[in-house]
Structure formats: C-alpha cells, structure tokens
Amino acid sequence: MTTKAKSYALNIIALIILFALLFSLTASGSINNYYSGILVTVGISIIMTVSLNLTTGLLGQLALGHAGFMSIGAYTSAIITRNLQGIPFGWSLLIGLIAGGLFAAVCGFIIGMPALRLKGDYLAIITLGFGEIIRVVIENTSITGGAAGLTRITRMSRAFSPDAQLSSAVQMGIVFWIMVAVIASIFTLGRSRHGRAIISIRENEVAAEATGIPTTRYKLLAFTLAAFFAGIAGGLYAHQTGILTARYFDFNKSIEYLVMVVLGGMGSITGSILAASVLVALPEVLRGFASWRMVLYSLALITMMIFRPMGLLGTWEFSLSRAWQCTGDFLKRTFMRKERKPKLPFVPHYDVWEDAPVLETHDLGIVFGGLVAAENINIRLMNNEIVGLIGPNGAGKTTVFNLLTGVYSPTSGDIILLGKSIAGKPTHEITNNGIGRTFQNIRLFKSMTVLENIKVAFHTRMHYSPASGIFRTAQYTSEERGMDIRARELLRVFDMEDVADANANSLPYGKQRKLEICRALASNPKVLLLDEPAAGMNPIETQELMETIRIIRTRFSVAILLIEHDMRLVMGICERIYVINYGREIAEGPPDVIANNPDVITAYLGIPEDVHEERAQHAEN
Amino acid sequence: MKTKRILSLILAAIAICGMTIPTLAEDTIKIGGIGVLTGPAALYGLSVQKGVDLYIEQLNAAGGVNGQQVEVIWEDSQGNPTVGIQAYNKLVENDGVVGILGAVLTDVTKAVAEYANDIQIPMITASATAYEVTTGRPSVFRTCFLDPFQAVAVARYAAEAGIKSAAVLYDNGDEYSTGLFNAFKDEAEVLGITISAAESAGTDDVDFKSQLTNIKSANPEAIFLPYYGAPAALILRQASEIGLDVQFFGADGISNITDSISDMKLLTKMLYTDHFTVDATSPMATKFNADYEAKYGEKPSVSFSATAYDAALVLTQAMKTAGTTEFGPVVDAIKNSQVEGVTGVIRFDDHNDPIKSVFFITFDELGNKVFVKQLDP
Numbered sequence: 002m003t004t005k006a007k008s009y010a011l012n013i014i015a016l017i018i019l020f021a022l023l024f025s026l027t028a029s030g031s032i033n034n035y036y037s038g039i040l041v042t043v044g045i046s047i048i049m050t051v052s053l054n055l056t057t058g059l060l061g062q063l064a065l066g067h068a069g070f071m072s073i074g075a076y077t078s079a080i081i082t083r084n085l086q087g088i089p090f091g092w093s094l095l096i097g098l099i100a101g102g103l104f105a106a107v108c109g110f111i112i113g114m115p116a117l118r119l120k121g122d123y124l125a126i127i128t129l130g131f132g133e134i135i136r137v138v139i140e141n142t143s144i145t146g147g148a149a150g151l152t153r154i155t156r157m158s159r160a161f162s163p164d165a166q167l168s169s170a171v172q173m174g175i176v177f178w179i180m181v182a183v184i185a186s187i188f189t190l191g192r193s194r195h196g197r198a199i200i201s202i203r204e205n206e207v208a209a210e211a212t213g214i215p216t217t218r219y220k221l222l223a224f225t226l227a228a229f230f231a232g233i234a235g236g237l238y239a240h241q242t243g244i245l246t247a248r249y250f251d252f253n254k255s256i257e258y259l260v261m262v263v264l265g266g267m268g269s270i271t272g273s274i275l276a277a278s279v280l281v282a283l284p285e286v287l288r289g290f291a292s293w294r295m296v297l298y299s300l301a302l303i304t305m306m307i308f309r310p311m312g313l314l315g316t317w318e319f320s321l322s323r324a325w326q327c328t329g330d331f332l333k334r335t336f337m338r339k340e341r342k343p344k345l346p347f348v349p350h351y352d353v354w355e356d357a358p359v360l361e362t363h364d365l366g367i368v369f370g371g372l373v374a375a376e377n378i379n380i381r382l383m384n385n386e387i388v389g390l391i392g393p394n395g396a397g398k399t400t401v402f403n404l405l406t407g408v409y410s411p412t413s414g415d416i417i418l419l420g421k422s423i424a425g426k427p428t429h430e431i432t433n434n435g436i437g438r439t440f441q442n443i444r445l446f447k448s449m450t451v452l453e454n455i456k457v458a459f460h461t462r463m464h465y466s467p468a469s470g471i472f473r474t475a476q477y478t479s480e481e482r483g484m485d486i487r488a489r490e491l492l493r494v495f496d497m498e499d500v501a502d503a504n505a506n507s508l509p510y511g512k513q514r515k516l517e518i519c520r521a522l523a524s525n526p527k528v529l530l531l532d533e534p535a536a537g538m539n540p541i542e543t544q545e546l547m548e549t550i551r552i553i554r555t556r557f558s559v560a561i562l563l564i565e566h567d568m569r570l571v572m573g574i575c576e577r578i579y580v581i582n583y584g585r586e587i588a589e590g591p592p593d594v595i596a597n598n599p600d601v602i603t604a605y606l607g608i609p610e611d612v613h614e615e616r617a618q619h620a621e622n
Numbered sequence: 623m624k625t626k627r628i629l630s631l632i633l634a635a636i637a638i639c640g641m642t643i644p645t646l647a648e649d650t651i652k653i654g655g656i657g658v659l660t661g662p663a664a665l666y667g668l669s670v671q672k673g674v675d676l677y678i679e680q681l682n683a684a685g686g687v688n689g690q691q692v693e694v695i696w697e698d699s700q701g702n703p704t705v706g707i708q709a710y711n712k713l714v715e716n717d718g719v720v721g722i723l724g725a726v727l728t729d730v731t732k733a734v735a736e737y738a739n740d741i742q743i744p745m746i747t748a749s750a751t752a753y754e755v756t757t758g759r760p761s762v763f764r765t766c767f768l769d770p771f772q773a774v775a776v777a778r779y780a781a782e783a784g785i786k787s788a789a790v791l792y793d794n795g796d797e798y799s800t801g802l803f804n805a806f807k808d809e810a811e812v813l814g815i816t817i818s819a820a821e822s823a824g825t826d827d828v829d830f831k832s833q834l835t836n837i838k839s840a841n842p843e844a845i846f847l848p849y850y851g852a853p854a855a856l857i858l859r860q861a862s863e864i865g866l867d868v869q870f871f872g873a874d875g876i877s878n879i880t881d882s883i884s885d886m887k888l889l890t891k892m893l894y895t896d897h898f899t900v901d902a903t904s905p906m907a908t909k910f911n912a913d914y915e916a917k918y919g920e921k922p923s924v925s926f927s928a929t930a931y932d933a934a935l936v937l938t939q940a941m942k943t944a945g946t947t948e949f950g951p952v953v954d955a956i957k958n959s960q961v962e963g964v965t966g967v968i969r970f971d972d973h974n975d976p977i978k979s980v981f982f983i984t985f986d987e988l989g990n991k992v993f994v995k996q997l998d999p
Binding site for chain 1: 660697702703704705707708711712714715716729732733736740752754793794795796797799800801824825
C-alpha cells in the first residue's frame, strides 16, 4: 500500500467511525433534537465557511454577499421540493439541492464575470450590492412568498421516517456526508494544478499572469464553485428549519460567515471548520449568561483576533495521516513497500529554432497619453543568444519588457515570436507561447513552497480538468507525479533541490532571484526576459548569477534578453547589447563596440563640456 | 487485534453516552418562554416577558397550579427563526417544559409553531398577528387579534366616519405591513371607500417624501399606515413637512410611537387599533395596570404585556382545568376555555384565534393615549 492510499484509507475509516457514532447516538436519542439541531447548523456553517474560504482565503478576493448565494439555493430547493410531491422526498431533496447549487453557481458566474475582471475592492462592493438585491427581489416575488417567506417546507428531521429520532439521524447523515464531500473537494482542488493557479493569484496576480495562468478564468472558477456550495448549504438550511424569510440572509449573515473565515485563518480549511464549529456552538454554551452572552461572544472574538491575528490556524492544515505518523510510527514499517518509480508521463519538448530569429520586433512603440514611452524599437533575438538591454534610468527598458509580455498593448509596430505575431495578446497567452520573465522587484508566490512555485508554472503543461483534480483520477495522479519529478529536476539544475519544500519567502535573497528565474523557465520559454537579475546582489552572488545564466543557455536552449545596470555582468556575458534612451534605440552591437560608442557614453555620462561649447558655437553660426 | 480494540472502545463510548441520567422528581411545572429579548425588536419581547412574569408571580403567590409552583424559563430568539428553533429545542429537550409562551415576532413564531405542532405541545403566542400562524396547528393558540381583523376594523371605523377615499403607505418587505394593507384594501372596497393611492417603501427606508408627495397629489381624505412606531413617526413628520394634513390610521404597531416622536402634536392626527388600553375600565384591567406599575415602575407601553399576561393566564388555567400537564388534555382545555382576562373575555374560534374586542386609540397634544371607542366582535 502506498502512503497516499494509506492516508485515504485512514481518513475514510475515521469518517465512517465518526458518522456511525453520530448516527447511532442521534437515532437512539442520546443526541436529542437540541444537540442535533446545533450539530446540523454547525455542518451547514462549515459548508458556508469552507466555500467562502475558497474565494476569500485561497483566491484572496473579499466577497461580502455569500449569504445571497445561500438564499438562492435555499429558495430554489424549497420551491422544487414543494412542487415535486409525487416522488419520494429523498429524491426531490437531491434534485432540489443540486438545482439550488447550480442556480446559485449561475448567479455567481454572472456576477463574477464583470466583477472579477476588475482589481482591488470592486468584488467586495459588487457582492455586497448583489446580496442586498437578491434579498429585495425575493421579498417582492410571489413565488418566494414575498415578505412572509416560505413556511411548511418539508423538514429533513421529520420526512424520512415516522420515527422522529431515526429521521433526525438521517438528516444528520445527509448533512455530514455533504459537508465531507464539500470539504474534500475543496481540499483536493486546492492541491491540484487548478488550486495552485487560484492560490498563485492570491499571492501575486501579476506574477501569476506572467507565469501563464489565465487569472480571470480562475477567479471565475473559484467564485462560481464557492457559490455552488453556498447554494447547497442554503438548500440544507431550508429543509432543516422548514421556514425561509429573506430577512435572514442579509448583510450580517454574510459578515457572520466572513468572521468565521477570518477567525479560522484565511486559506486554512481546517481553521474554517474549527471556527464555524466554535462560533455556532459558543452562543449556545453562553445561553446561561443571558444578555451578557453577546458581550462575552464579542470579547472572545476580540481576544482571539488580538492573540492570533492570522486566525486560529493561519494557513495550517490538519492531517490525520500526519497525526497517525506521529503517534504510530511502528505501524508504518509494516506497511512499507518498495515504491515503484513512476514513469514520466511525457518529455517536454524544446524546439530547435535555428535559422530565423525567435523574437523580433518591428518599430515597436507605445504612447501613454501624450508621452512617448517607447518608439521604433527593433530587437532581434536569435536562438541561444544572450542579449543585454541597457540604458540610463527611465530610458524605457522595463516598458519594452512589459510590451513584449503583453502587460501593455503596443500602440504601434509588431512583435513576432517564433514566426507569429503576439502583439496585443493577454500576458498568460504570451507566456504559454514561449516568453518567460522575471521582475525587477521579486514577485514570488511567497507563502507557497519552492516546489509549488515551480508547479504553478507547469500549469499549462498539465491537462487534467478541475473535476479530475477533485476526484483525483488516474490522469491527475500521473500528471502530478510526473510534474513533481520534473520540478525537482529543474530545482536540481539550480542546486535548490534541498529547499524544495521550504516556503518561498524563507529563502535568502539570492535564492529568491534564482527561484524566480527557475519559475520562468518552468513555463518552457523560448525567450527568457530577466529584469535586473543582479539588483541588490553582492559581487559573489553576481558571479554565481553569471554562471547560472550561462548554464540556462546551454541546458535550456533559450534566448535570453536581460536588463541590467551592473556593467560587469552585462559586458561579461552578453553577446550583443541594445542601448535605449528616451524610449529610442540609440545603439546596437557587441559589448566592446558599445563600450566605446560616443552616443552611449553621452547617454550615460552626459555631454562633455568642450563638446557642448563646440555645439553651441555651431548653433550660433 | 487493533480493530477489535477500537471497536470495543466505540461500543463502550456509545454505551456511556446512551445511558439516560435518571431525572429528579419534578416539583415545579416548567413553561418555556421564547421571545426576542435583544436587538432592535427587543421592546416587544421584553414587554411580553414582563406581562408573563407578572402573572406567574401572582399565580405562585396564590398557590400555583395543582399544588405545584410554576417556573418560566426564558430563551432569547434574537428575532431569528433559527435561533428561535434552537431555543425551542433546548426548552423541550433539555429543560422538559410542558408548554410554550411565545414566540414574539411572526416569522420566529411560525418556525417554532411548526416544531410545537410535531409533538402537540400547547403553545400560546401573545403577539404573532399573522393569520397563518395557527393554521393547521391544533396545539398553537394566540391571545392577540389578527392582522386582517384589525385592518377590517380600521376600514369599518373609517366608513362610519364618512371617509370616501383613503391612501395607503406600506412596507413591502414586511409581512405584517403587507398583510394589513391587503386586508384593508379588500374591506375598503366592500365598504365603498376608494383607495386613491397605494404607495410602498422598503424595510430600511427613512425617506418617504416621494411616496407622500404622490399620495398628496391623489388628495385622499385619510391615510392608512400599517407600520411600527419608529418608521410611522418619521412618516408623520415628513407628511407634515410637505403639508399633507389629513387623518392617519394605524394598527397595533403604532402603540410605541411616542418613543420615537418629538413633536407630540403630530400624533393628534393618528388613530390606531390596539389589543388593550391603559384606560380600559374593567376590574381586571385596572388591577393589571396597578400591579404592572407597582412591579416595574412604569405603565405598560406596548399592549403585548397585557396579551402576554392573558396568554400565561389561559395556559395555566387550562392546566388547572385539565388537572394535569399532559399535552392532549391541556390543549383541549385551552380550546374550550372561556377566561376573563385583562384584554377582555377570551375564547377561541375554530382557527385557535381569540374572539375579542378592538380598542381604538388616539393621542392628545402631550402624547398621552386617549381611548376613543371599543369595537366588540
């Protein structure tokens, strides 16, 4: 048995035991309606919190209308079960829950499409408005019962069996397994290429796009999925309480779930589960304190946020198999088998592009309002070349990079990559077509491990769908395993295999630079753009960097274009150099020619006094 | 080996949890009280609580029920149906109450009533006025009258006063308000009163001027405001600001309007229906007012303290009549009761609603309530 299979087995056994315990205790009446009501509410809150964590924690977008999606699911499913009296309740409930989830997802998709294209807090404002709009619409629609709401919705705790205890136990089981399914699917999704793409957006949206992640699509995926789960939670809520009023799903309800997410730790699913359980149970425990309980509840919240500002668990996750390993190490040995070396699923291709330039620009230029930031830039990169792009501060070097990578769309000229025009394409597409880049100020996915940083860049080299990520199909396993090996191989080339599982932000500066280059290479580029790779490095680190760049050229068969102020590095490794000033190309040639070019010297050092006077005289004459 | 040990552990755990703890002999009759005791609607819940507590104190002083003292355990619903259900479950399952007084707000009451109906535990609400609350729930009663009933009473009063055209401004997000509006409209049509304008606003709106301007241009003789006190106070002020000077009618929600209004003169234009008035002259009512003031140091501000007093009275009286606290006999006894309460003689119709009088009340220039007339069923 492999460790993975073992951990699956362990989790499933633990869940079955927990379920059996809850079911039998509820059926026997030891967990009476009061406690089972609390437990079911906890379960529904966990679904809400974990799904909100997908948007807020993993994607890093603030959403304030989660209760709105819950209400859509609640009303949809209640209306469906009400109108499907002919078939057994179990089936109509199933149809209702799925329909409720889907309808909520559709609404999420429609809201998310415009909102998620925007950056910053727009999503928060739009979702806030959406939640209120939903409430008003429900209050003014006759099919939802208007302001009076829906009553006498079939309740799970009564409908399954004439024996009230048994029916309660069935309700417990339904909520329990749906909760498990939601947690498990968000958990596995988070560990698939899609999950990594979502998390990379939270970590650094610009870098994610430059690494080849279609960020808008992934934001939409996460948001829609969260809405789907919230819709299901709403359906469960409707059939738990038996009554729906739109008033219940207001802004405060959304905030309540947000508090649970923040308290548990943004991005920690275990934290969400813990916080939802505590915050639902706490008011019940505090019932004895009558009106003091709101004060105690708030105090408990404030205290927790002061002492644990990153939430109860931060981004830490509980793992049963880890706990198991700690407690029962001796069992491990009996299960140990020789692990088979998995075969590589495929070998990444490095095309040879010998005769024509890999990257070419024709009169490239961009104008911001009246300011000409770059014009008539003509750059040619042959395969395996190392080319420098230099110029004084503000000359427009980074602007050229941003044009090449699609951060800006050029206002004139064209960019040809491997014979195809890429001008005006979105960044992630350009990345996937073969341009990788690093940034002047390092943009890593800081709270992800070194290995995960690399794997994000492998995103488009894998092909499994979100569904096979959630269900961990054979395709998922083989691709992930292959990529794991490839990522470690790549790290080995850069002597970083030993830090593969460390957090990116725990690396020393030089290694962070290296990792960024490594990540850019992982997207399999034909052209690598390095924006001031030696900035902030000491001479020894710079020396190492020169070595690294040479290794990259020979091993990865890429053309390298680098911006750098460190002339020793530029002169040391570049075969050709382009010089730009005021957005214009002023010189091109091998290092020794450039070093002696009078225009370049003038650009860097200004015009010498005597020349200046001479020119002034010319002007007078 | 291992699995066997785990299994036996689980079985042991189940056995331990499954053991029922023997309960001590009951020496009090426990009744559950559910109401909104915190939050913006707490005034209603606290009024109900005060009314019930006052009666139970007097009852216990007089010897209790069937030789046992009565204890009311209060749980806060926070005005939230889910919390209300949790409160109900806690009272029934953990405290073992034999009757429920409450809940206070309509939607919470409807949610709790559905659960009470499951086990047919007697439940009496003092304040949920929506028709549907008691429909198809034989063990659920109320001691307040219904929204349709008071709206009809208002329409009849208006017709008697010779009013030919009336406008309505209501809250389209509130069940109480829409229910009253619909009932008023139907009855007005029957009585030949023209609804010259029907304007609506959202629940949290604070500016009603555009609606009031529309109403003004329709030129009605009177305006029906099915609102609670605080928004009604805003509407009265804004109406006077735009020079809309006509008679206003309201329902029982108006009863706490004096808490929210500064210019008491505006109130002289308001006439509303209530379950009870402090000016009522029956011996029970006089005694209630005196006792209430003695215990709490203030006059009852919301009439629900009177209906709550009556709810506690009806429930405990039925337990006395039945000679037991078993659900079935107590429910039957409530159904057949004919009790002289603070708000009049209470008996129940087929729908478990009380058949009782409506009081019409207006205000003087100082904001004191003035009893106008009583309309008997």
